[in-house]
Amino acid sequence: ALLGLAVLAIISGGGLAFAALGNGQTPVNVFWALGSLLGINLILLISWLLGLVFAGEHSASLGRLWLWLSDKFARDTKAAQLAPALLLVLQRQKLNRWALGTLVNGLWLLAMLSALTLMLLLMATRRYGFVWETTILSADVFVSATRALGVVPGWLGFSGPTEAMIRASTDTAYSSEAVRQAWAVWLVGVLVVYGVLPRLLLAAFCRWRWIRGRNALRLDLTLPGYSQLRERLMPSSERLGVNDVAPEQLHNVHAGQTDLDTEGALIVAIELDDQHPWPPKLPTTIKDAGILDSRESRQKLLEQMTRFPPARLAIACDPRRSPDRGSLALIGDC
Structure with missing residues (x-):
């Protein structure tokens, strides 16, 4: 089940990159491409954070998906029954959110890395022109948005287009090689900072909380389900004395004769x-x-x-x- 989810995440990430850049025949709208790469990721990230803080609905839905996949791909009945029992124990100790958080953010990290890899591959083998378009907004809005989104990537070395390059990108006829490269670096930097790094940090944090809680995990033997097992395995009282009286004559096993040299x-x-x-x-x-x-x-x-x-x-x-x-x-x- 986990391998299937990982393959699905990798394929989905590649699909996001291809949908954002296209086949190279038409210019790429940078903000449409940005929305295709980060839109679903950011929406689900916010919903996961809200569910983690409030009701945990996102984790519950993913947990049901995990149980369904485990039941479908289980090799035997015992393996299919282990997943619900494990989730029940983790839920009592409030560890399910960190286990599922590690799974969610890990899968999205795979998707973002897949999108980043395919996007770099497409940019290395195809020629893309970048534009931005608007009907009711002014150019200053896009200039401010582009520079604001490029602040944090700039700290990591991802330089963005200048104001002149941004204003000149309304028409691909004036798009030079330097402008195309500047937009490509900006788009890669935004994907790394707002797509890959948040999922990486959250996956590492959830993994740390999961390991810490797993090491401190203990079964609550006071629950009704463990009472009968506790009495059988750890009885509160034990009868002393002789349980079985020794027989008058002990049983001796004889191997018999080694050579039956007799005709009797x-x-x-x-x-x-x-x-x-x-x-x-x-x-x-x-x-x-x-x-x-x-x-x-x-x-x-x-x-x-x-x-x-x-x-x-x-x-x-x-x-x-x-x-x-x-x-x-x-x-x-x-």
Whole structure:
């Protein structure tokens, strides 16, 4: 689910850059391009901040989307049930906002970096002319807006167009190479400062709060859901004394004879428990092959019986147990 969201963010960022610049056949309206690159990002950023401060609706909607994607891409039922349980625990500790905040801002950071990369690639391989247009506003409004938006990028080294360049950009016929480069640097700087950096800082802040809260996360064992588990795993009282009385005779497992070099009678037991003492009192003419409780002991008995077949064979088993296929096959081989 997380990989799918990351791929979607990268594709969306590339689509924003291509929609802002176009195919290069027509001049680019700088403010329309700026709105295409940063409009949706800033609107959702403001809504996320308001939801974080007030009701957390944005985080709740993204949480439902995350649960839906986790349910669709889960490999088994247990994995699908872990996501709702995890979000419930995080919500009780108020960590869901920081976990989802890291996810939201991280995805938008990927989208902005994708848009920046594709925009630089398009500007490096195509020739774009930049203009601004208006019907009811004066040129001074666009000059002031351009210079105001370019103040902070200018601190980082992104120089913008001069006032003369801005006023001359109403017509592409007067657009020189220096003017085009100045507008390109300004547009890249505005995208970095108002698109990439806010998401980077918020993602880092949410990540820090998430790690800090995760390390201090503890389960509230006083909740009703944990009461039964607590009593079973950590009982408040425990009975002292002997739970099970020792039997009069301990059960000893004998491996039986290593070499059944006899043609007389043979007795063997199959998976007897400690309630049946073994071996019973036997005359000297009867050999004890022990208790067969493993595949190796069964195979060894069959090999020895092949070499020294007994005249008679007695097999002891527990009548209270249902015979399995292995026991039936062993009896048939004997």
